[in-house]
Amino acid sequence: xxxxxxxxxxxxxxxxxxxxxxxxxxSLWYMLFGLACxxxxxxxxxxxxxxxxxxxxxxxxxPRQSDLMIIAGTLTLKMALRTxxxxxxxxxxxxxxxxxxxxxxxxxxxxxxSVCDGVDKVIxxxxxxxxxxxRPESLTEGLLKLQEKMMQEKWLVRRGEDESVAAQA
Amino acid sequence: xxxxxxxxxxxxxxxxxxxxxxxGGEPAVRVNPSAIFQVCEYLKxxxxxxxxxxxxxxxxxxxxxxxxxxxxHLYSYRVRHACVLKVSVARDxxxxxxxxxxxxTAIWQEREIFDLLGVVFEGHxxxxxxxxxxxxxxxxxxxxxxxxxxxxxxxxxxxxML
Numbered sequence: 353x354x355x356x357x358x359x360x361x362x363x364x365x366x367x368x369x370x371x372x373x374x375x376x377x378x379s380l381w382y383m384l385f386g387l388a389c390x391x392x393x394x395x396x397x398x399x400x401x402x403x404x405x406x407x408x409x410x411x412x413x414x415p416r417q418s419d420l421m422i423i424a425g426t427l428t429l430k431m432a433l434r435t436x437x438x439x440x441x442x443x444x445x446x447x448x449x450x451x452x453x454x455x456x457x458x459x460x461x462x463x464x465x466s467v468c469d470g471v472d473k474v475i476x477x478x479x480x481x482x483x484x485x486x487r488p489e490s491l492t493e494g495l496l497k498l499q500e501k502m503m504q505e506k507w508l509v510r511r512g513e514d515e516s517v518a519a520q521a
Numbered sequence: 522x523x524x525x526x527x528x529x530x531x532x533x534x535x536x537x538x539x540x541x542x543x544x545g546g547e548p549a550v551r552v553n554p555s556a557i558f559q560v561c562e563y564l565k566x567x568x569x570x571x572x573x574x575x576x577x578x579x580x581x582x583x584x585x586x587x588x589x590x591x592x593x594h595l596y597s598y599r600v601r602h603a604c605v606l607k608v609s610v611a612r613d614x615x616x617x618x619x620x621x622x623x624x625x626t627a628i629w630q631e632r633e634i635f636d637l638l639g640v641v642f643e644g645h646x647x648x649x650x651x652x653x654x655x656x657x658x659x660x661x662x663x664x665x666x667x668x669x670x671x672x673x674x675x676x677x678x679x680x681x682m683l
Contacts, residue, residue, distance in 0.1 A: 430653065
């Protein structure tokens with residue numbers, strides 16, 4: 353008789369890593385960070401029709417309660433410094449979705465003197481969502497891709513054994 | 522009242538040394554920079570003119586002529602007519618009086634012109650940059666503005682992927 357058969361019927365077995373990842377990916381609170389027209393699509397994505405809430409993602413108004421930052425819109429150089437400050441205020445582990453052409457690479461405005469050509473020059477980005485602006489389906493797909501990425505993470509590694517994986521996470 | 526009639530009233534009041542008529546493109550009245558406050562005050566307070574709204578104030582850089590032009594678009598909601606004033610200031614020393622005591626909206630619009638073109642408005646209560654960061658160097662709407670290679674360690678050029 354194996355160990356599993358001795359357990360009560362309502363018991364679920366899993367790995368601790370997977371359970372941690374599953375709980376974290378299922379309550380991905382995102383910070384409201386609308387910078388330009390992409391913010392309108394982000395509101396639509398959070399609204400009732402495409403409803404990010406069903407994936408556990410709810411908007412937060414402060415970086416200190418957020419796990420995810422959705423950069424929605426054109427990032428100016430003036431805002432880039434503030435974006436860095438807000439990112440630093442978020443508690444670890446934290447993730448960034450770059451939404452739309454402007455925050456991916458500067459987009460239409462990349463030759464302008466005041467525009468930062470891509471948010472990845474300031475903070476690390478996990479998922480890039482293309483589009484100008486991306487439709488709510490695209491942003492939802494970006495969030496699901498981020499959740500897939502989160503499920504790959506390993507937190508319980510012995511020191512020295514697999515630190516490269518831990519460092520990436 | 523059309524632009525020519527408005528100009529005639531201004532000419533009668535201030536003389537040819539202060540105002541001239543510019544019929545090219547949209548008709549406009551060119552005003553001597555030192556007299557712009559008096560002209561604006563007259564345009565607002567005279568009952569027949571009654572320009573109660575400064576709907577836009579902007580600046581244009583002309584490097585070949587070596588001057589910066591500040592353009593005033595005026596409108597009167599009471600009399601329902603419009604007028605354009607143009608003021609030229611030297612490019613190397615762009616200084617002219619502020620009109621914020623006539624129309625309060627000039628406070629922000631003059632800050633924008635100062636920010637992007639570097640025109641200094643004398644008598645302005647709060648002449649700071651309005652759009653760009655406080656520590657920005659240069660005035661980007663000037664034609665000879667050179668984009669800096671980096672801002673606080675953020676490079677401003679993106680390498681082509683191709």
